[in-house]
Amino acid sequence: MTSIAISKSKNTIEKFLSIFCEVRAGEAYSTLMLCLSIFLLLTAYYIIKPVREALILAGSGSAEIKSYAAAGQALLLMIAVPIYGTLASKFPRRHLINLVSFFFTLCLGVFYIAAMSKVSIGVIFYLWVGIFNLMLPAQFWAFANDSYTPEDGKRLFVIIAFGASAGAVFGSFITSQLIKPLGVYQLLIVSSGLLLLSLLLINLVDTKEKENIHETTDKIKSFETPLEKGNPFALVFKHKYLLLIALLMLFLNWINTTGEYILSGTVKNAATVAINAGKANGMSEGQYIGNFYGNFYGIVNLAALLCQLFLVSRILKYMGIRLALLILPFIALGGYFIIAFFPILSIVRWAKTTENATDYSLQNTLRQVLFLPTTREHKYKAKQAIDTFFVRIGDVFSAILVYVGTTWLSFHTQHFALFNMALVIVWIFLAFHIGKENRRLISESGQNMGSE
Secondary structure (H helix, E strand, O other), X not given: OOOOOOOOOOOHHHHHHOOOOOOOOOOHHHHHHHHHXXXXXXXXXXHHHHHHHHHHHHHHOOHHHHHHHHHHHHHHHHHHHXXXXXXHHHOOHHHXXXXXXXXXXXXXXXXXXXXXXXXXXXXHHHHHHHHHHHHHHHHHHHXXXXXXXXXXXXXXHHHHHHHHHHHHXXXXXXXXXXXXXXXXXXXXXXXXXXXXXXXXXHHHHHXXXXXXXXXXXXXXXHHOOOOOOOOHHHXXXXXXXHHHHHHHHHHHHHHHHHHXXXXXXXXXXHHHHHHHOOOOOOOOHHHHHHHXXXXXXXXXXXXXXXXXXXXXXXXXXXXXXXXXXXXXXXXXXXXXXXXXXXXXHHHHHHHHHHHHHHHHHHHXXXXXXXXXXXXXXXXXXXXXXXXXXXXHHXXXXXXXXXXXXXXXXXXXXXXXXXXXXXXXXXXXXXXXXXXXXXXXXHHHHHHHHHHO
């Protein structure tokens, strides 16, 4: 999306948005459409997320099974990501986005029919949700990265990412309101409708963007031309910057997933104790767990929304990307240090609340900003591999850790927390070097633009 002439005067909406970040004249329409699109996408995801948690924990009776099931998603992505790369080499970006989005929407309909036919979908649905919630947001942010310059994206991604935080909050809230009158499986139909609305907005932005390009038709042709053939994984290993980001995402998710295991095990134990003591207010184990996670996600996402709205743009503006990348790992380091000495539900809950809220706001925005100085092929193919497969490889490592820790090493909560602290040290090292590489790429990008 080319920058609009700054000489134009801002309208009322642009003046309002400028309270939260720097918005220039003519930028409100596409920015708000993308904000609303990711809002609908995340709402669709969070409508089904608490249900997924209750099904996998209550159905299997074990937080370990949840961890192992999450690891299985990485195996599926080894097939899905190359297929996505092949599609990106055959279809222009608009057709690619429509095709993939329609596929996931169709899957929701299939799951609904299977559920209404009394077919057990617990583990399969868990696996599918884990792929859905990575591939579609990665595709959305590839489109957003493809639409903005590094300078514009750094400013405006704060508003767009706010849509993700708001969608998470709204999705968590509306689930509790809809699940009783509609039932569990009817929420799948609601989610599919939201996905189609999100896709419609992306198509509107794509059309508007082409209308705003006046200087040449080269950029329009690039949008309508499929990417060159190339394996997404090969792209990641070929470029140092992309490989560093991939490793960061691997370690971040390894740490976060192990933290989720700590939380899940603590919640399950608390549910058992509460039910045995008659303090569960008549709820079953599944209801107790579902109620906890519904409240937990609501608080986490509300905190993330407020952070996104009032802090992220200021952190990026005054601290820069290099320092901002270090904030979450230091929060995680402190959180797991406390858990190691006080492994009780209230401590685990608030440590994970702080970690997840920062992850969903600041860290999520940084993840997208890091791809602004990369090529279109990197944005669509390499980003899809990084944001899906390498994230889930973190789940694989976490599952291995959980298995070895619980089966052979007799690990308790404290031991997992101490292990996470060691992983965070590696995370800090990666974040530092990514910040250096990002500054170099932006500098080179600016020089190249100046010479054109």
